[in-house]
Amino acid sequence: xxxxxxxxxxxxxxxxxxxxxxxxxxxxxxxxxxxxxxxxxxxxxxxxxxxxxxxxxxxxxxxxxxxxxxxxxxxxxxxxxxxxxxxxxxxxxxxxxxxxxxxxxxxxxxxxxxxxxxxxxxxxxxxxxxxxxxxxxxxxxxxxxxxxxxxxxxxxxxxxxxxxxxxxxxxxxxxxxxxxxxxxxxxxxxxxxxxxxxxxxxxxxxxxxxxxxxxxxxxxxxxxxxxxxxxxxxxxxxxxxxxxxxxxxxxxxxxxxxxxxxxxxxxxxxxxxxxxxxxxxxxxxxxxxxxxxxxxxxxxxxxxxxxxxxxxxxxxxxxxxxxxxxxxxxxxx
Numbered sequence: 303x304x305x306x307x308x309x310x311x312x313x314x315x316x317x318x319x320x321x322x323x324x325x326x327x328x329x330x331x332x333x334x335x336x337x338x339x340x341x342x343x344x345x346x347x348x349x350x351x352x353x354x355x356x357x358x359x360x361x362x363x364x365x366x367x368x369x370x371x372x373x374x375x376x377x378x379x380x381x382x383x384x385x386x387x388x389x390x391x392x393x394x395x396x397x398x399x400x401x402x403x404x405x406x407x408x409x410x411x412x413x414x415x416x417x418x419x420x421x422x423x424x425x426x427x428x429x430x431x432x433x434x435x436x437x438x439x440x441x442x443x444x445x446x447x448x449x450x451x452x453x454x455x456x457x458x459x460x461x462x463x464x465x466x467x468x469x470x471x472x473x474x475x476x477x478x479x480x481x482x483x484x485x486x487x488x489x490x491x492x493x494x495x496x497x498x499x500x501x502x503x504x505x506x507x508x509x510x511x512x513x514x515x516x517x518x519x520x521x522x523x524x525x526x527x528x529x530x531x532x533x534x535x536x537x538x539x540x541x542x543x544x545x546x547x548x549x550x551x552x553x554x555x556x557x558x559x560x561x562x563x564x565x566x567x568x569x570x571x572x573x574x575x576x577x578x579x580x581x582x583x584x585x586x587x588x589x590x591x592x593x594x595x596x597x598x599x600x601x602x603x604x605x606x607x608x609x610x611x612x613x614x615x616x617x618x619x620x621x622x623x624x625x626x627x628x629x630x631x632x633x634x635x
Contacts, residue, residue: 309338367398374576382598424491452616462501474541483517522552529556565632
């Protein structure tokens, strides 16, 4: 640091401010310091800084990769969180952790300053681990009894209501729900699926609609088979709400292969679907788009705010999605 300070014509303290972003530095001064670092080949020693400050400046995103695919919507959350962390001088690591025991092994080493849990279930066993260890954390999602837990989640109830309002407004009276099927009993009560199904059944009852639910694992081939099942068992259905992003292209292809045009015979509307998934389906699928980028950013910022000031009240926030037409919905014939 002294060499950099000498080269830039500043004090070592100013170099420290630039490196650690602890105090504002004039843009011209920052440019001189960064140029000197480049010329001298100076690199920050992350481990040394962590030892000196007792903070690693690393936040872990915990994603159960063995049970869940990293869908485009989930990836948008991760990338937005990483971008927000960089702006605050932090780094994000993605932990493909399965189960509470493995998470305890990871956090016991003190490698990270905080944790964000993804794919939260109704009674998530990972939460008590973090509470017992005293690790600052936040939830991207929520349990059935969040109480004082910090969370940022999608408002699935509002998104289902928006989707059904759109389809019923077009004249559809037979609307099915296409859901993911995670299979493993350990993921019973997985928030997005459980909340979406409950909201759909409540909205359908309130509107006098018969509830029809079909499920499939998270892959296109399974989506194709789910379309076969829907057409065979419920040929009267003219519209589908779909919360299964990775299986959605296969589901649409299955409808077409079964002799149904989209949207001529069956309208399809995604729920909590990423903007990218809208354009990659064939035909493109209209959707209530998931607020993934905002979810990732707000979750990360809330956690860092609590790291900076532990007395900060936990953030509890629900984010709704926007209806984005892409041509896959139309009035029924």
